[in-house]
Amino acid sequence: MRLTDASVAIRPRTAWEALDLGVLLARRHAGLLIASWALLSLPVFALLCLLLWDHPGWALFAFWWLKPAFERLPLYILSRSLFAEPPTLGQAMRALPGVLRPQLLASLTWRRLSLTRSFDLPVLQLEGLSGQARAQRLVVLGQRETRFATWLTVVGVHVEMALWLGLGSLFYMLLPAQLELDWNWQRLLEAAEGDWLWLEHLSNLVYVLPLMLWEPVYVACGFTLYLNRRTALEAWDIELVFRRLRQRLTGSAYALLLGLGLSLTLLPMAPPALAESSEVIAPEAPRLLKQPLTSEASRQSIEALLDAPPFEHRETLTRWRLGDDQEQASESDPETAKNWLERLLQLRDGWQHLGTLALIFEALLWAAVLALIGLLLWRYRQWLHLFASRLRPPSPVRRDAPTQLFGLDVAPERLPDDIAAEAERLWREQPRAALGLLYRALLSRLLHQHHLPLTSAHTEGEVLEQVAQFKRDDLNAFSQILTRHWQA
Incomplete structure (x- = not known):
């Protein structure tokens, strides 16, 4: 693989640009890709239909399961077309056995349902990696492009289904109207008995035919995602720039060397006098070798040079010494102590004033x-009021006690003062009225004294259930007896 022979521009792209490049590659070699896919897949589909004629669904499933094997030939064509001349259809078919051989079993078993199949295939087929090396390579390559390869597969499934349904609908719309009228549900259901197996195989063919258009695009998009990731990791674009620069500099260097050689041949020869003088002033001349030179003489010569004005630099430093300070302090010790004491007193007064000022500032800050x-x-008083009202527990809703229950007036002011005497009086003449008075009195006491939450929707049985919750046996027994006589 030579990067300089690439038929597309090698540069880092976004994932969407890489997918678009895959579509363009598939369109550029559409004829070869479609022909190779059809020449490989259609005979296999026909063979599966013949072997599984009574089971069209299993025939379609087997063909779908073999799709990873069919995808290797388009990848071979695309890889050769990108960095060299595209192979002919015969060359591609002759290379098919070598393309299918590596790790075919793994591609059709545990790797079959991989959503990144189009992105992983170049690592297997073009780089020839397997095992741990393949896994590590996929981890490195898939750090950025795996998500797009997954979505490519998901979208591809929907594209296949859309093409299948669309072509099937087109086939149905092209049927003659008379044939459509002759169909009925009874004849369509007879397909389960084997009369219409050819229609199911025809439906399977409708699925296989659009794959000749979509599968090369799917493989090309996965291949360009792989190339884009390698371009970013291995800096192919920078390598191409350096190669072009080297080619330019190589041509310029040849021309420069040729010109330099010609210029050297045109230079005149040196005169003999110059050669003789060079022999005289050479370092190995006898005159220079016989001159005396000792270390003492050299040291004196160096010191003389350093004392000369360019190197000579004298500087006088003046500084305070601690001993002098102590002597001066000892001479004026009483006066100095007095001055220090006065300064301390002034400083204390100043701190007192500062303390008062600090208290004033503190009070002002707290006030602020x-x-x-x-x-x-x-x-924010309105917001605080609203927030505080939400924090308060909801106040219980007080409901007014009803004045009538079951059509009976249960208001306390409508009852006689001595209910027992009035009931006894009515019992001799009107027993039903006496029972009604007692039942009204019971309901009124339950409402106003025991605060039982009774409404007009309650029944006599529900009233008894609420009375039983008071855990008072006498009240419960009286209520049950009175209610039973009232309902009798």
């Missing part, structure tokens, strides 16, 4: 803080 808090409370 309190004023700010008050301003905030006033500014």
Whole structure:
């Protein structure tokens, strides 16, 4: 693989640009890709239909399962077309056995349902990696492009289904109207008995034919995603720039060397006098070798040079010494102590004034803080009121006790003062009225004294259930006896 022979521009692209490049590659070699796919897949589909004629669904499933094997030939054609002359259809078919052989069993078993199949295939087929090396390579390559390869497969499934349904619908619309009228549900259901197996195989063929258009595009998009990732990792674009620069510099260097050689041949020869003088001033001349030179003489010569004005630099430093300070302090010790004492007293007075000033500032700051808090409370008083009202537990809703239950007036003011005497009086003449008075009194006491939440929707049985919750046996027994007589 020579990058300089690439038929497309080698540069880092976004994933969407890489997918678009795959579509363009598939369109550029559409004839060869479609022909190779049809020449490989259609005979296999025909063979599966013959072997599984009574089971069209299994024939279609077997063909679908073999798709990873069919995808290797388009990848071979695309890889050869990208960096060299595209192979002919005969060359591609002759290379098919070598293309199918590596790791075919793995591609059709545990790797069959991989969503990144189009992105992983170049690692297997073009790089020839397997085992741990393949896994590590896929981890490196898939750090950025795996998501797009997965979505490519998901979208590809939907594209296949759309093409299948669309072509099937087109076939149905092209049927003659008379044939469509002759069909009925009974004849269509007879397909389960084997009369219409040819129609199911025809439907399978409708699925196989659109794959000749879509599968080369799918393989090409996965291949360009793989190339884009390798371009980013291995800096193919920078390598191409350096190669072009080397080619340019190589041609210029040849021309420069040729010109330099011609210029050297045109230079005149040196005169003999110059050669003789060079022999005289050479370092190995006898005159220079016989001159005396000792280390003492060289040291004196160096010191003389350093004392000369360009190198000579004298500097006088003046600084305070601690001993002098102590002597001066000892001479004026009483006066110094007095001055220090006066300064300390002044400093103390100053600190007292500063303390008072600090208290004033502290009071002002606290006042400002309190004023700010008050301003905030006033500014957001409505919000605080709303928030506080939400925090309070909801107050129980007090409902007014009903004045009538079961058509009976249960208001306390409508009852006689001595209910027992009035009931006894009515019992001799009107027993039903006496029972009604007692039942009204019971309901009124339950409502107003025991605060039982009774409504007009309650029944006598529900009233008894609520009375039983009071855990008072006498009240419960009286209520049950009275209710039973009232309902009798």
